[in-house]
Amino acid sequence: MSGNVNSMSGVLIVGAGFTGAIIAAELKRVAGDAGKLLSVTLWDKARGSGGRFTTARCPTNAKCHADVGGQYVSTTENDINKFGRFYTGLRERGLLTDMTAAVEGASPYTGEGVRDMVAPLGMSSLVKHFLATSTASFVSEREVRSIQKTPEGKLNVATISGVTEEFDAVVLTMPVPQILKLQGDFYDQKAFEELTNRNVEYSTRFTLVLFFPDRCDIGLKFGFKFVDNDDVIRYVAVDNIKRGAPRDPAALVVHTTWQFGKDHLEESKEQVEQILLDRVYQMFPELPKTDSRKIHKWRFSQVRSKEAACEGSKTPYFVLNKKPLVLCAGDGFTDSSLNGCLESSTSACRFMESEWKLSPSP
Ligand SMILES: Cc1cc2nc3c(=O)[nH]c(=O)nc-3n(C[C@H](O)[C@H](O)[C@H](O)COP(=O)(O)OP(=O)(O)OC[C@H]3O[C@@H](n4cnc5c(N)ncnc54)[C@H](O)[C@@H]3O)c2cc1C
The missing domain is CATH 3.90.660.10 (Polyamine Oxidase; Chain A, domain 2)
Incomplete structure (x- = not known):
């Protein structure tokens, strides 16, 4: 998805909590304002959103x-x-x-x-309000197990129940230890090590x-x-x-x-x-x-220290892989509060907006 949203098969947001819902709503709003079609899907392992x-x-x-x-x-x-x-x-x-x-x-x-x-x-x-305004498609009981890069530059996402689907970009919104447990070759090795070394504790x-x-x-x-x-x-x-x-x-x-x-x-x-x-x-x-x-x-309730979450970071989100994009967002990159999630999700959206040139043409 190198700047051309028209050739996209879509963005997958993993996690339908507050961060995932805001990102879905914001991406849809920005793409809509620019008159561009962007397919946004949310998967969550739980039986519902929230x-x-x-x-x-x-x-x-x-x-x-x-x-x-x-x-x-x-x-x-x-x-x-x-x-x-x-x-x-x-x-x-x-x-x-x-x-x-x-x-x-x-x-x-x-x-x-x-x-x-x-x-x-x-x-x-x-959460339900922002999911509804996003009009993104939400599928519950989809627990992502692995993400693999494909030779065509996409991401093949597989769940524990055997569902697989390809996406152009993936946004991970679960707590950091759950992100680090995912299988597959979806990340840049240096970025993965940096995230591991932050040791974000909950x-x-x-x-x-x-x-x-x-x-x-x-x-x-x-x-x-x-x-x-x-x-x-x-x-x-x-x-x-x-x-x-x-x-x-x-x-x-x-x-x-x-x-x-x-x-x-x-x-x-x-x-x-x-x-x-x-x-x-x-x-x-x-x-x-x-x-x-x-x-x-x-098991992962609240981030124990804001400093650990943001250490060495200039952004309240984290890019695990640039192309295809795998981006992490949520309270693990700010602090455990509604405002922390807003900070992370809106900044993450601004990054994607600029990467994918989603703003209206002047
Ligand atoms: C007990 C408690 C009290 C709190 N009190 C407050 C408070 O009073 N005020 C406040 O502002 N904040 C409070 N917080 C913090 C706040 O709830 C969180 O910061 C916020 O909800 C985090 O939202 P999120 O979307 O980033 O993450 P989450 O809400 O954790 O969303 C991540 C989603 O990812 C899903 N998921 C995880 N792994 C996978 C996978 N492999 N595949 C698919 N889906 C997956 C999860 O099911 C989850 O729905 C509290 C938190 C807790 C636990």
Whole structure:
């Protein structure tokens, strides 16, 4: 795809989280503005879109839902000015609103001029919005295993279930350790070594969600709470209150500490779930019992240090191969937040726009 989008068989974005969705929407917008046709496809190994902005629904009550990963958006005036188009669009549609619920404990993300916003329909609605505006084709349950260069200068992408397809360019948006595990000859050796040597590390966490029936008063009045001095639980949210919907069915979201995640990484979900349940009911003895719950392990939760992610890098994305293009983007190249993903994905798009001459001709 050397500057000529008309001869392209398309771009594959691996990962339908927030980064993948923004890249899909931006590429389509830029190509559309330039009157050029660009085929954009997204594959994700999961059953749906969202990635670490996943929102889970109670299996027996669709009205009861909760954010399992990303919880809320901490943002400054600077972020809003920088990414105004995205914030305005989301706020106008009611997909992001200012948070009004009470917060307990000391939030590590609060500071002067920091404003917290929540997603009334759940954090996954932000991803779904950008996927819908992109009109890109999205296929779930496609786990990429390997990428090979072809003699014709394309990329042959294969999944673990045996699907293979050729693309002109591939954008990888999963956590860096998952990128480095992919098989195939798709990268420039020096670039691969540089990315390996950055040693981008992620924390590990578990999330436990307890779903409660309609009109069940769980007796907690905060939106979320940061817990200090507990070796198991770091954060608790009453998801419906956090989202500004206290009358919706309640859901309690519990995140473990990083250390607990690390220490229990290889234990079964059942074992970890029991430890978390015991601790939750110890912490909130009046909490009603519920059988409806979900546990999730985030092997790659959040980038541990922004410095490691950006070390030696001038760009918030990473080119693993120039021709055919294999580009990496996501919070692994900035920081683990909505703004970090916006920074990475918009910069990555500007790079592709200029490489492929997608801007309108003067
Ligand atoms: C517990 C937790 C709490 C957080 N809290 C906040 C918060 O309050 N506010 C905030 O702004 N951020 C928060 N974050 C960080 C935020 O969620 C992430 O930075 C952001 O969602 C990353 O988006 P992404 O698209 O870059 O990556 P991801 O969302 O991880 O998307 C990558 C996608 O790639 C897919 N994938 C991986 N490997 C393959 C493969 N081989 N083939 C196909 N698909 C593959 C995955 O299924 C995934 O959907 C939190 C994260 C966690 C885990």
